[in-house]
């Protein structure tokens with residue numbers, strides 16, 4: 001990313017730099033938030049979601065919604081609320097051989113309460129392990145069929161002697177509500193950008209403490225900016241939360257111009273983006289552009305009707321322009337849905353890279369436009385106007401010099417800045433800064449302002 005080019009006060013402090021000089025990085029701050037979220041036992045309903053939203057609410061104002069169990073939402077019904085206090089399997093000596101207090105992954109999420117003594121042969125039918133990853137605890141749920149179960153390392157199960165075990169799941173599954181949180185940043189227009197992350201997984205760091213933390217810090221950053229679009233941040237349980245939100249906001253959905261579902265954005269893998277169902281939405285182009293400049297090997301994938309909540313946003317009745325941003329893709333990294341998806345699996349640099357990618361996409365959403373060259377007959381003399389001097393001779397000066405030429409050449413009112421960035425191979429920001437420079441010298445009109453600090 002280049003420094004802002006300050007010429008005539010016209011450019012381009014657009015986005016303040018991601019870190020204050022000498023202060024902790026935004027990546028460290030995001031990792032700190034993820035670390036505070038990590039221990040909480042979340043599910044699709046219950047106090048874990050509320051505590052998580054309270055944690056995010058310390059960073060940004062959040063509107064909390066409670067939707068009663070039994071509420072019909074399209075073809076679904078808001079389920080009963082699940083809360084858990086304790087769970088264990090105790091051996092004949094009274095030792096907790098499986099202990100919810102050690103890891104909340106040990107209990108199948110949404111297990112019904114149970115208190116029983118049974119032989120290991122019977123208990124085994126309720127135990128989930130990963131024989132191919134014998135040291136890891138799997139993550140399992142039983143949301144929509146009433147059941148109970150424990151998850152544990154396969155190698156630990158193999159060591160359990162036959163005999164009687166005491167089993168306790170001290171949980172409640174009763175009428176309550178489904179909870180989700182929203183944060184709205186009001187822009188100059190009511191046209192919206194939707195940024196959404198699922199809030200229903202227990203102690204899994206990448207999936208999706210990373211997404212929650214990145215979006216909360218992104219919301220905090222955007223709150224300080226004047227923007228053209230309004231930004232809606234949605235923190236809701238996967239699937240049923242998005243369905244509930246859509247069913248309660250049908251009239252608002254038409255305002256959504258761009259959207260991204262964010263998950264698994266803290267691991268060290270290369271960034272990936274799955275296009276919206278439309279395939280050619282503006283957000284699809286913007287994210288592809290950002291990823292190609294952010295990584296030597298990004299994955300840019302076509303839509304498929306499997307994944308996270310883009311499945312709901314892109315259902316045919318809505319067909320919203322919403323894609324999915326991840327680093328390593330769900331189901332494709334060995335730590336996925338296991339106890340190895342822990343705080344060591346995500347790192348500040350990767351979180352910061354994901355944050356920067358989203359901010360760069362927002363910069364394109366906000367700053368794209370179709371400027372017009374006011375001196376289109378042959379090239380204007382740039383040196384005489386101090387434009388070459390204004391480039392300042394840094395390492396990226398050749399690229400910025402080319403950007404001036406590309407913008408002047410393509411600014412005929414039919415090409416957008418993103419068109420120019422794609423055709424030139426230059427990053428959008430370099431093109432946008434060139435456009436602002438040229439506008440400042442009276443050579444260009446119709447340049448869209450980039451987001452800038454409030455006040």
Ligand code: ZN
Nearest residue numbers: 201207330337
């Ligand atoms: Zn998941």
